[in-house]
Amino acid sequence: MEHVLKVDKVDKIYGKGANSYQALENISFTIEAGEFVGIMGPSGAGKSTLLHVLATIDSPTSGDIFIEQDNIAKMKDEQLADFRRDHLGFIFQDYNLLDSLTVRENILLPLAIAKQPAKEIQEKVHAVAQTFGIEDLLEKYPYQISGGQKQRTASCRALISQPKLIFADEPTGALDSKSATDLLESLSSLNTEHEATIMMVTHDAYAASFCRRILFIQDGCLSKEMIRGNQSRKQFFQLILDEMAQIGGDGHDII
Ligand SMILES: Nc1ncnc2c1ncn2[C@@H]1O[C@H](COP(=O)(O)OP(=O)(O)O)[C@@H](O)[C@H]1O
Numbered sequence: 001m002e003h004v005l006k007v008d009k010v011d012k013i014y015g016k017g018a019n020s021y022q023a024l025e026n027i028s029f030t031i032e033a034g035e036f037v038g039i040m041g042p043s044g045a046g047k048s049t050l051l052h053v054l055a056t057i058d059s060p061t062s063g064d065i066f067i068e069q070d071n072i073a074k075m076k077d078e079q080l081a082d083f084r085r086d087h088l089g090f091i092f093q094d095y096n097l098l099d100s101l102t103v104r105e106n107i108l109l110p111l112a113i114a115k116q117p118a119k120e121i122q123e124k125v126h127a128v129a130q131t132f133g134i135e136d137l138l139e140k141y142p143y144q145i146s147g148g149q150k151q152r153t154a155s156c157r158a159l160i161s162q163p164k165l166i167f168a169d170e171p172t173g174a175l176d177s178k179s180a181t182d183l184l185e186s187l188s189s190l191n192t193e194h195e196a197t198i199m200m201v202t203h204d205a206y207a208a209s210f211c212r213r214i215l216f217i218q219d220g221c222l223s224k225e226m227i228r229g230n231q232s233r234k235q236f237f238q239l240i241l242d243e244m245a246q247i248g249g250d251g252h253d254i255i
């Protein structure tokens with residue numbers, strides 16, 4: 001299988017000298033095309049740091065990060081901005097929608113910035129809105145729709161440019177359980193039916209149980225990998241809870 005992401009011996013050290021703090025240590029792993037991978041770990045373990053470094057939002061102190069054949073750890077800022085726009089998709093906890101734009105305009109923004117032809121853009125908007133069941137909301141503004149619908153809009157925007165890799169950072173963190181389940185089911189079907197490659201950071205075992213593979217991070221190091229294989233989502237959920245109980249001593253430590 002071909003890798004979409006190859007992380008090789010990545011370190012991240014914040015600050016300098018006596019005030020420095022090593023947030024990531026010798027992280028290496030790969031994600032292959034079509035995978036749905038979760039990153040889990042206790043609070044302060046380095047999950048957000050890892051996501052930021054892989055998603056070109058921050059740079060590693062050392063190591064290499066290949067997205068397909070491009071080493072983003074060696075790219076200059078300007079090159080990174082283009083790379084991010086053309087090849088990566090983002091879904092954040094707080095949606096990051098623009099309030100003055102309609103749902104349709106929010107979704108098509110990345111393609112408009114990339115100056116794609118208008119007809120093509122509208123066709124893509126409809127296709128992606130259908131996948132997430134929000135065709136009826138396209139002319140509404142963010143303040144007129146629910147949190148779950150906002151997150152579906154944000155997901156459509158992340159996907160419309162058909163990114164090589166989608167990064168999701170606690171995407172269900174602000175949603176009620178019904179909306180969270182709907183979103184996780186949409187992400188799963190995007191992964192299985194459209195072969196989207198997704199990496200999702202979450203502290204929530206239920207959200208993680210929708211992934212096919214989970215990497216656990218502790219004190220800046222990868223500590224364990226769990227693969228769902230043929231297990232049902234419910235069985236996988238139980239295994240994740242067991243693992244969290246072991247790591248944290250008590251599930252409440254895992255936030
Ligand atoms: N900008 C920063 N400067 C210094 N230390 C940081 C910075 N960002 C995060 N850290 C530290 O790095 C560690 C990992 O943080 P983070 O990646 O946010 O963990 P997580 O997302 O798993 O909770 C924590 O100890 C945190 O205090």
Ligand SMILES: [Mg+2]
Nearest residue numbers: 044047048049
């Ligand atoms: Mg975090």
